[in-house]
Amino acid sequence: xxxxxxxxxxxCSRRVPxxxxxxxxxxxxxxxxxxxxxxxxxxxxxxxVFTVSGSxxxxxxxxxTTITDLTICGIIDRWDEDEGE
Amino acid sequence: xxxxxxxxxxxCSRRVPxxxxxxxxxxxxxxxxxxxxxxxxxxxxxxxVFTVSGSxxxxxxxxxTTITDLTICGIIDRWDEDEGE
Amino acid sequence: xxxxxxxxxxxCSRRVPxxxxxxxxxxxxxxxxxxxxxxxxxxxxxxxVFTVSGSxxxxxxxxxTTITDLTICGIIDRWDEDEGE
Amino acid sequence: xxxxxxxxxxxCSRRVPxxxxxxxxxxxxxxxxxxxxxxxxxxxxxxxVFTVSGSxxxxxxxxxTTITDLTICGIIDRWDEDEGE
Amino acid sequence: xxxxxxxxxxxCSRRVPxxxxxxxxxxxxxxxxxxxxxxxxxxxxxxxVFTVSGSxxxxxxxxxTTITDLTICGIIDRWDEDEGE
Numbered sequence: 001x002x003x004x005x006x007x008x009x010x011x012c013s014r015r016v017p018x019x020x021x022x023x024x025x026x027x028x029x030x031x032x033x034x035x036x037x038x039x040x041x042x043x044x045x046x047x048x049v050f051t052v053s054g055s056x057x058x059x060x061x062x063x064x065t066t067i068t069d070l071t072i073c074g075i076i077d078r079w080d081e082d083e084g085e
Numbered sequence: 086x087x088x089x090x091x092x093x094x095x096x097c098s099r100r101v102p103x104x105x106x107x108x109x110x111x112x113x114x115x116x117x118x119x120x121x122x123x124x125x126x127x128x129x130x131x132x133x134v135f136t137v138s139g140s141x142x143x144x145x146x147x148x149x150t151t152i153t154d155l156t157i158c159g160i161i162d163r164w165d166e167d168e169g170e
Numbered sequence: 171x172x173x174x175x176x177x178x179x180x181x182c183s184r185r186v187p188x189x190x191x192x193x194x195x196x197x198x199x200x201x202x203x204x205x206x207x208x209x210x211x212x213x214x215x216x217x218x219v220f221t222v223s224g225s226x227x228x229x230x231x232x233x234x235t236t237i238t239d240l241t242i243c244g245i246i247d248r249w250d251e252d253e254g255e
Numbered sequence: 256x257x258x259x260x261x262x263x264x265x266x267c268s269r270r271v272p273x274x275x276x277x278x279x280x281x282x283x284x285x286x287x288x289x290x291x292x293x294x295x296x297x298x299x300x301x302x303x304v305f306t307v308s309g310s311x312x313x314x315x316x317x318x319x320t321t322i323t324d325l326t327i328c329g330i331i332d333r334w335d336e337d338e339g340e
Numbered sequence: 341x342x343x344x345x346x347x348x349x350x351x352c353s354r355r356v357p358x359x360x361x362x363x364x365x366x367x368x369x370x371x372x373x374x375x376x377x378x379x380x381x382x383x384x385x386x387x388x389v390f391t392v393s394g395s396x397x398x399x400x401x402x403x404x405t406t407i408t409d410l411t412i413c414g415i416i417d418r419w420d421e422d423e424g425e
Contacts, residue, residue, distance in 0.1 A: 074185035
């Protein structure tokens with residue numbers, strides 16, 4: 001799993017079926033790269049989370065047919081950004 | 086999922102079976118690397134999209150036996166390139 | 171499999187179901203990047219381990235429905251950090 | 256899928272079963288990294304191709320039990336190397 | 341598949357079940373990064389090999405339930421290190 005920070009919500013009105021009702025988050029990892037994840041937890045911007053990728057990202061969603069390759073798994077209680085660096 | 090920009094259509098007349106009738110797009114990610122994706126949405130060049138990779142890329146296609154490891158999932162409504170940087 | 175060093179335990183009280191009772195470890199690889207792994211072996215911080223990723227990470231857990239994409243597979247008996255460099 | 260150029264044939268007389276009769280190609284991607292792919296299309300050195308990776312690489316082979324994680328999917332009709340840069 | 345060189349055997353007496361009797365090799369790729377692979381071929385240190393990753397790594401083992409995400413597939417007959425560079 002990877003440690004990432006929630007940046008924003010992704011606004012995207014035109015999607016493939018199977019992503020229609022899920023909220024999408026824009027995340028940034030420690031190296032500064034952006035990614036988009038499905039969020040079954042409900043995380044506000046600014047929080048540090050850890051994410052699961054690949055086929056397991058589908059299994060982490062309440063509906064396992066969701067089209068996703070990155071899902072937020074949990075909010076990290078304490079994370080000092082400097083700890084990561 | 087990854088945030089990428091559509092650069093062009095990929096012209097490729099000689100393919101393996103199972104890719105025969107799908108349109109292919111050349112995309113560029115934020116780091117500048119190119120990739121090829123199947124496009125079930127129909128996206129013109131210049132648009133910012135997000136893509137799903139791995140085995141889930143097949144599930145995002147109308148025909149789930151399509152030979153692909155990267156599929157365009159949706160067009161991002163507003164994306165400021167500077168926001169990514 | 172990848173060679174990584176255990177840095178710390180990850181404290182995370184709010185998780186998706188399916189990760190509820192497993193201990194999570196923060197690891198650092200040779201390039202200095204951090205990752206989070208499930209730990210069925212029980213490894214204290216400071217130890218060098220090797221990890222398995224992708225769908226196989228689930229199969230390495232006692233309960234194969236665990237939501238994980240990185241699992242600690244074993245403790246390396248002797249590992250000279252310089253050997254890696 | 257990734258855009259790569261065929262460099263050479265890979266000569267390898269000692270292999271695991273399941274790779275015995277397939278031709279293997281050495282490819283180079285745009286960043287200059289090398290990779291080995293199975294080739295169901297029959298591509299001569301120098302050509303630009305696009306490749307599929309992961310579990311889908313097996314599905315792109317005529318025999319879907321082939322041991323491969325990278326398969327050549329098609330020859331790109333026109334590819335200006337500068338276009339990629 | 342990736343081109344790598346066998347560096348050493350990995351000594352690891354404490355492992356998860358399912359890896360108990362297989363020999364593990366430490367490999368180095370062209371960029372200098374280390375990885376650990378299962379070895380069904382029997383390769384001495386110093387040899388250039390190619391490896392398969394992901395779920396296919398399990399299928400390349402005689403016992404397909406082996407916990408691995410990287411397996412040595414074959415020894416390359418001739419490999420000039422400069423050819424890779």
